[in-house]
Structure formats: structure tokens, C-alpha cells
Amino acid sequence: MTQAGHVPGAGTPAASAAERARRDMLRDARVTARDGVRPRIGADALCEAILLQGSDTIWGYPGGVILPLYDVLVDHPELRHILVRHEQAASHAADGYARASGNVGVCLGTSGPGATNLVTGIGTAMLDSVPVVVITGNVPNALIGKDAFQEIDITGITLPMTKHNYLVRSADEIPHVIAEAFHLARSGRPGPVHVDITKDALMGETKATHPSVAEIEAGLPGYKPKLDGHPRQIKLLAEAIAGAKRPVILAGHGVLIAGAERELLELARTAHIPITWTLLGIGVIDETDPLAYGYMGMHGWKHVNRAIQSADLLIGIGMRFDDRVTGNVRTYAPKAKIVHIDIDPAEIGKNVVADLPIVGDAKHVLDALLPLVTKVDPATRADYFAELATWRTESEGSSWHGSGGFREGVLSADFVVDRIAAGSNFDANLTADVGQNQMWVARYGSFRRANSHLSSGGLGTMGFALPAAMGAAVAVPEKVSWAIAGDGGFQMTLQELATIVQERIPVKIALMDNKKLGMIRQWQEIVYGGNYHSEQLAGPDYLKLCEAYGLPAWKVSKPEEVDAAVAAALAADGPALIWFEIAERQNVYPMMPAGKGLSDLIDKWGDDGEDVTEGATGPRVDPMDPTSGGAK
Amino acid sequence: MAIVNNKPGVLNRVASLMRARNFNIESLAVSVTERSDTSRMTLTIVGDEVHVEQAAKQLYKLIDVLKVQDVTDESIVEHEFALIKVRATKRTRPEIVSVAEMHRSKVVDLGDEAVIVEAVGEPTEIDTLVELLREFGIKELVRTGSVVMSRGSGSIEEQVKR
Numbered sequence: 001m002t003q004a005g006h007v008p009g010a011g012t013p014a015a016s017a018a019e020r021a022r023r024d025m026l027r028d029a030r031v032t033a034r035d036g037v038r039p040r041i042g043a044d045a046l047c048e049a050i051l052l053q054g055s056d057t058i059w060g061y062p063g064g065v066i067l068p069l070y071d072v073l074v075d076h077p078e079l080r081h082i083l084v085r086h087e088q089a090a091s092h093a094a095d096g097y098a099r100a101s102g103n104v105g106v107c108l109g110t111s112g113p114g115a116t117n118l119v120t121g122i123g124t125a126m127l128d129s130v131p132v133v134v135i136t137g138n139v140p141n142a143l144i145g146k147d148a149f150q151e152i153d154i155t156g157i158t159l160p161m162t163k164h165n166y167l168v169r170s171a172d173e174i175p176h177v178i179a180e181a182f183h184l185a186r187s188g189r190p191g192p193v194h195v196d197i198t199k200d201a202l203m204g205e206t207k208a209t210h211p212s213v214a215e216i217e218a219g220l221p222g223y224k225p226k227l228d229g230h231p232r233q234i235k236l237l238a239e240a241i242a243g244a245k246r247p248v249i250l251a252g253h254g255v256l257i258a259g260a261e262r263e264l265l266e267l268a269r270t271a272h273i274p275i276t277w278t279l280l281g282i283g284v285i286d287e288t289d290p291l292a293y294g295y296m297g298m299h300g301w302k303h304v305n306r307a308i309q310s311a312d313l314l315i316g317i318g319m320r321f322d323d324r325v326t327g328n329v330r331t332y333a334p335k336a337k338i339v340h341i342d343i344d345p346a347e348i349g350k351n352v353v354a355d356l357p358i359v360g361d362a363k364h365v366l367d368a369l370l371p372l373v374t375k376v377d378p379a380t381r382a383d384y385f386a387e388l389a390t391w392r393t394e395s396e397g398s399s400w401h402g403s404g405g406f407r408e409g410v411l412s413a414d415f416v417v418d419r420i421a422a423g424s425n426f427d428a429n430l431t432a433d434v435g436q437n438q439m440w441v442a443r444y445g446s447f448r449r450a451n452s453h454l455s456s457g458g459l460g461t462m463g464f465a466l467p468a469a470m471g472a473a474v475a476v477p478e479k480v481s482w483a484i485a486g487d488g489g490f491q492m493t494l495q496e497l498a499t500i501v502q503e504r505i506p507v508k509i510a511l512m513d514n515k516k517l518g519m520i521r522q523w524q525e526i527v528y529g530g531n532y533h534s535e536q537l538a539g540p541d542y543l544k545l546c547e548a549y550g551l552p553a554w555k556v557s558k559p560e561e562v563d564a565a566v567a568a569a570l571a572a573d574g575p576a577l578i579w580f581e582i583a584e585r586q587n588v589y590p591m592m593p594a595g596k597g598l599s600d601l602i603d604k605w606g607d608d609g610e611d612v613t614e615g616a617t618g619p620r621v622d623p624m625d626p627t628s629g630g631a632k
Numbered sequence: 633m634a635i636v637n638n639k640p641g642v643l644n645r646v647a648s649l650m651r652a653r654n655f656n657i658e659s660l661a662v663s664v665t666e667r668s669d670t671s672r673m674t675l676t677i678v679g680d681e682v683h684v685e686q687a688a689k690q691l692y693k694l695i696d697v698l699k700v701q702d703v704t705d706e707s708i709v710e711h712e713f714a715l716i717k718v719r720a721t722k723r724t725r726p727e728i729v730s731v732a733e734m735h736r737s738k739v740v741d742l743g744d745e746a747v748i749v750e751a752v753g754e755p756t757e758i759d760t761l762v763e764l765l766r767e768f769g770i771k772e773l774v775r776t777g778s779v780v781m782s783r784g785s786g787s788i789e790e791q792v793k794r
């Protein structure tokens with residue numbers, strides 16, 4: 001169940017009368033158990049605290065020290081526990097749940113290996129500022145520091161990759177720590193918070209009550225996210241906009257986190273400014289909007305990067321000018337005055353020098369800015385927009401998207417992504433994996449609404465798609481949840497097929513099988529002079545695999561089969577998979593080689609128009625067969 | 633300098649952050665403040681202005697950090713404490729004592745073969761003293777790292793919002 005209208009950052013949702021009654025009930029220090037009434041223990045307080053925060057799902061996996069929690073779950077039926085097949089998937093599912101709904105995701109593992117398996121997902125959430133609360137059990141207090149069975153210094157491990165973490169040793173601390181963890185995870189710049197709880201704390205009896213938001217805030221004197229931008233800076237921004245001839249908006253994840261899409265659009269419309277977006281900013285604007293100009297960066301659209309390079313004013317909102325966005329910073333946007341709006345002061349000046357920094361929440365800053373912005377008559381920007389339109393036609397025409405991915409006998413990845421999006425009425429949540437597939441989703445997913453694109457941007461975690469799409473499907477059941485994964489990434493977490501079948505989570509999987517670590521192959525081709533190694537990837541017969549796991553699957557190798565398969569997968573009740581045998585050597589173009597600048601994009605079509613599907617039409621390499629040539 | 637919560641693990645958080653962000657800590661002094669629930673850390677970080685500013689901002693991201701003040705360009709009192717064990721003989725002892733006295737420091741232990749000099753002052757003053765004592769032979773040297781306080785009535789502790 002999603003919580004309608006909940007704004008991340010707004011603290012605990014306002015308590016209704018029913019909510020308060022429930023809270024009072026929960027505050028009673030006794031719990032109704034299967035056979036009568038038993039004392040309330042730390043594990044009960046943990047379940048109550050999670051529910052009170054508006055989260056209703058835990059993605060978890062049991063183990064010795066966390067068993068006291070599993071012993072009481074039955075007494076908290078409103079809390080759904082979903083058993084995954086690997087803790088990494090639990091952390092990605094909680095992450096996907098959070099990205100799709102804005103609500104905090106919760107995952108759980110036991111001490112030692114359970115906890116270390118969660119680490120990849122914690123790092124993924126950290127780099128993408130996703131609110132997740134991670135709970136691990138730890139050995140009894142007396143064994144801490146003794147190298148006990150399954151003891152590892154997990155708080156030491158998660159310290160640098162969480163917004164904050166805790167080691168809880170007594171049941172009485174649990175209500176406060178959990179409430180604080182949720183508060184930190186969702187407010188300010190969101191992020192993962194890890195709570196490690198010893199077995200004694202889970203088992204100890206407790207009467208501790210759940211704190212109010214005010215009590216939580218009072219306990220955090222060092223934590224005051226700055227929401228409002230400085231009025232003087234905002235005024236300067238309004239003036240800069242009025243004076244600009246070639247302004248470009250760079251919108252990032254922060255706009256979505258703040259829920260500032262409407263304000264962003266209003267700014268763009270009032271001052272007639274094109275909007276471009278980062279990977280995690282996809283969905284800040286309906287891509288069919290006339291002011292939506294496109295996706296920027298290393299594999300972004302050439303016209304978008306061109307607009308950035310020629311801009312006189314860049315307005316970065318809720319983004320961090322990371323290296324995938326700027327390329328070489330010395331050649332980045334040489335003519336532009338750079339405005340940087342971000343809630344995290346440490347982002348400002350970290351990667352590029354901002355001429356006009358504004359620390360604040362995107363929504364607050366835009367709200368304050370809008371009344372100061374002078375209306376710009378589109379006619380005065382006619383030349384600028386005409387040039388942008390020409391660039392766009394050129395760049396789209398030079399790609400498969402513009403020239404038609406539908407080529408005789410070739411199943412191109414961009415075409416598949418386009419048909420998935422269209423077949424789902426441009427209303428599904430698309431979760432990408434990492435590699436070429438991720439870039440194809442970003443470029444061709446044609447997104448129309450906020451939070452409909454999920455992607456591991458910062459950490460670039462292969463194996464993300466299936467478990468995160470699982471989280472999205474549970475968080476937002478009214479939207480179709482697609483996992484679009486490469487054959488490499490899919491094989492990293494495919495054990496979760498069992499989870500979606502057992503729990504009937506209706507994830508639709510698009511397996512983009514190029515029988516390669518495609519992005520590795522692309523780099524070896526372009527950057528390492530064709531010296532291929534370890535890029536050929538054997539995989540199973542995915543139809544048999546799905547049959548074994550018990551979910552319907554289709555295999556598609558020709559363009560004309562795509563639409564029917566998408567429709568069939570969507571019509572299937574519950575999870576389904578389509579095995580797309582896509583062109584084996586299609587590259588993602590354009591491409592900015594690492595260390596180069598935005599103006600140094602390689603665009604194969606632009607250069608010699610060579611058909612990059614040669615591998616698909618030439619002799620096929622069977623990755624299962626060691627005697628078949630390979631790419632060398 | 634920073635005011636932080638006086639809780640277990642906070643020093644680890646600060647040190648871990650500095651390591652992860654590639655800031656090199658030249659010196660670090662930690663002690664409890666006027667209030668027992670907070671501690672004060674004085675960190676000396678070498679780098680250009682942007683570098684130091686970034687370090688301060690990163691520190692602020694730690695939930696347990698309550699207040700950070702970059703005093704690079706401010707009017708401050710900066711003092712350090714040092715103990716120096718100097719090789720001595722009957723003949724050199726008086727000389728060592730007079731060097732120490734000329735530099736606002738004193739001899740706190742007088743042995744037949746070594747004396748311990750205690751010095752308090754600005755780091756550069758201590759550098760000078762160490763340099764002079766080196767002629768006699770230094771057996772051991774310990775320095776606390778700088779502690780600083782801004783001049784005037786301003787107080788970093790009073791600026792902590794509670």
C-alpha cells in the first residue's frame with residue numbers, strides 16, 4: 001500500500017484520530033499473542049515503529065540472531081514480510097520500493113553474512129540518495145567484539161556508506177532509534193540509515209514509547225537541513241534568467257525528491273527555457289512536452305550536450321555535476337554562468353565551481369523564485385529555439401531512434417525499449433539494470449511522469465533491475481512494473497524469480513539478451529582497440545529456466561514479434577518474462593570516452609554511417625560453444 | 633574546529649570521513665567541552681581554500697557534528713603543547729635549561745643523562761625550540777597538535793543550536 005500524498009522530507013505523516021488511537025494501542029506495553037497476552041519485547045517495538053512510520057513492507061531473510069523478530073511477526077499482521085532469496089535483493093527491493101513511492105523502504109538481514117550481503121544495496125541507495133532503513137541483527141551484547149559466530153563489525157562497514165548508522169544494545173532504545181532512522185532517511189538529502197540491533201535488544205522486555213517528531217528533532221541538534229534558499233541569491237538568479245540569451249535547465253533527482261516537477265515546468269514556461277535532465281532526473285518532465293529537450297551526459301543526446309556547451313546560463317537543480325554528466329570539467333560549458341541549487345551544501349563547489357550557489361530544497365527555492373521571474377515572450381527566443389530544434393533533428397536522425405530501429409531481420413535494443421514503453425501506454429514504471437540496457441532505457445523509454453524510471457545511477461549496480469522492480473511493484477501496485485535487464489545483470493540476481501512467483505509479485509521482465517557484457521564489449525571495441533576479453537557471456541535457455549521457476553515466458557528474435565509478446569506479458573496474470581534476442585553488437589551512441597569533454601562525443605552514425613549490427617547478421621557466435629570463434 | 637556529540641564512535645566517523653574524502657589530517661586534538669555531552673575537535677588540514685571549505689561541509693553531513701568553524705583566516709589564539717626529552721650531560725645541562733627558559737618553556741624532569749622540556753606556544757615557536765634542542769640530541773618528542781580559540785567574545789560553543 002502506498003501512502004497517498006506523502007511528501008518525503010515532511011517528517012512523520014500527520015496523525016489522524018484513528019492513527020492516534022492505534023498509536024495509543026501500540027504504546028501499551030503488552031502484545032496480544034497467539035495464546036493470550038505476553039510481555040512486549042524489543043522486536044515488537046521494532047515492528048510497531050516501522051508501521052508508525054507508514055511503511056508496511058519488510059524485505060528480509062532470517063538467521064540466528066534476528067529470529068526473535070521472526071518469532072513476533074505473526075503478532076503484527078499489518079506488516080508484510082517478503083522473503084527474498086538473497087539479502088542483496090532485499091536491499092534493492094527496499095530501494096525500488098522507496099524510489100517508486102517516495103516512502104521509506106525497509107530491509108532486514110541477520111548478522112555476519114546476512115549483513116554483508118546487504119552492503120551492495122546500501123551503497124546503491126547511498127549514491128542515489130534513496131531513503132532506506134536497513135535493519136540487521138547482531139550477536140548478543142556479551143559476545144560483541146569477541147569474533148563470535150557470525151559476528152562482523154557491520155556498523156564499521158556501513159559507516160562510510162550510510163547517512164547515519166546505529167548499534168542498539170537495549171530494547172528501550174528501539175522506538176527512538178527507529179523513529180530517528182526514518183526521519184534521517186527521508187528528510188533533507190535522503191539516504192540509507194542502518195540500524196544494527198543485538199539479540200538482547202530484540203528480546204528484552206520494554207515499555208519504551210514511540211517519540212513524536214518534535215522529540216526526534218529535539219534529539220538531533222546537529223541536523224537541520226536547510227530548505228529555504230537565500231533570498232538574495234534567489235533574486236540574483238531571477239536577474240540572471242532575465243539577462244540570459246541561451247539558458248538551459250539541468251534537472252536532477254533532487255527535483256523529484258522534492259516533488260517540484262510542477263514548479264520546474266512553471267519556471268521553464270514563464271522564462272521559456274529548455275529542460276534537460278540527468279539519468280536520475282528522468283521523469284522531471286513529460287518527454288513529449290515542447291520544453292523537454294532531453295537526457296544529458298556520457299550517453300546522452302548529442303543535441304542536449306551541444307545545448308549545454310553553448311549555453312550562457314546553466315541552472316542546475318537538484319543535481320551534482322558528476323563526471324558522467326560533465327565529462328572533463330575543464331572543457332565543460334565554457335561560456336556559461338553556472339547556477340547550482342542543491343539541498344546539500346557539500347555538493348556546491350565539489351565538482352564544478354558555481355557562479356551562483358543556492359543551498360535549499362528544489363521546491364522551496366523554486367517557489368520563492370517564481371514570483372520574481374519575468375515572463376519571457378517565446379518570440380524573443382525564436383532563433384535560439386530554432387537552432388535547438390535543428391540540432392535535435394540532426395542528432396535524432398543520426399541514431400536508430402530517428403532513422404527507425406525497425407531494420408530487416410535485426411532486433412535492435414532501442415526499438416524493443418520503445419515498444420515496451422508504448423505497449424504499456426507510457427505509464428509503466430521501468431526499472432533498468434546496468435550497462436547498455438540502462439542507457440537504452442534512459443534514451444528511449446519516453447517517460448511521461450515522475451518516479452516512473454528507476455536506475456542505479458551512482459553506484460551502477462548490476463543485478464539491480466529485477467529486485468528493484470519487485471519493490472516498485474509492491475509499492476505502487478496500480479502501475480505496471482517492468483524490469484529491463486541485460487543478460488549479465490539478470491544472471492546476477494535471477495534467483496529472485498522464485499520470490500516473485502511465490503509472492504505473486506507481477507513484475508514483467510524484459511531480458512535484453514545480447515549474449516555479451518555489452519557495455520564491456522563496447523568499451524573494448526572503442527577504447528581498447530578491439531582487444532576483447534571476458535565479454536562473451538553464456539546463459540541458460542531462459543524459456544526452460546522460467547518453466548522451472550513457474551512463470552510464463554516468450555522468446556522474441558524478430559522486430560515484428562515484439563508487440564505481441566509485450567501484450568501477452570502484460571496480459572499474463574502475475575510475473576512474466578520476455579527473452580529478447582537483440583543484436584549482439586549494437587553500441588550505445590553517442591558516447592563520450594572517459595576523460596573527454598561533452599564536445600568530444602563519438603557518434604558512429606554521424607561519422608561513417610556504418611551499420612553496427614554487423615555482428616547480428618554475420619556469423620553467430622555461440623557463447624556456450626568454446627570452439628566457436630569469439631569476437632577476436 | 634568542530635563541536636561534536638560526546639558519544640562513542642564519533643571520532644571514528646570523523647576520521648573515516650576524512651580518509652574516504654581524501655583529506656589529510658595534519659593534527660587532531662579532542663577533548664570534552666564546557667558541557668559534558670559535547671566534545672571539541674581541532675583538526676589541522678592542509679589544502680587550498682576550496683579544499684578546506686569542502687572538508688568543513690563534509691563534516692557537517694555527519695549527524696553527530698553540531699558546529700564547524702574554519703578559522704584559517706580568523707584572528708585566533710593557536711597553541712600547542714610539547715614534551716621533549718633531550719640527551720644531557722653534566723656539561724650540557726645548564727645550556728639546555730637556558731635554551732628552554734629563553735623560549736617560554738621549562739624543564740620538568742632533570743636526570744643525569746636526559747632532561748624533559750615542556751613547551752607551550754604557537755606551533756612555530758615550538759618548531760624553533762625543537763630545532764635548537766636538536767643540537768643536544770632529542771631522544772623523544774611528543775606534540776599534542778594545535779588547539780585554537782577565536783579572539784574576542786565569540787564562542788563556538790554558544791553558537792551550537794540546541
Ligand SMILES: Cc1ncc(C[n+]2csc(CCOP(=O)(O)OP(=O)(O)O)c2C)c(N)n1
Pocket residue numbers: 433434435436437438460461462463485486487488489490512514516517518519520
Ligand atoms: C556488480 C557489477 N559488476 C560489474 C560491473 C561493470 N559493468 C558495467 S556494465 C557491464 C556489462 C553488463 O552486461 P549486461 O548485463 O549483459 O548488459 P548489457 O551491457 O549487455 O546491456 C559490466 C560488467 C557493474 N556495473 N556492476
Ligand SMILES: [Mg+2]
Pocket residue numbers: 486487488512513514515516517518
Ligand atoms: Mg548483455
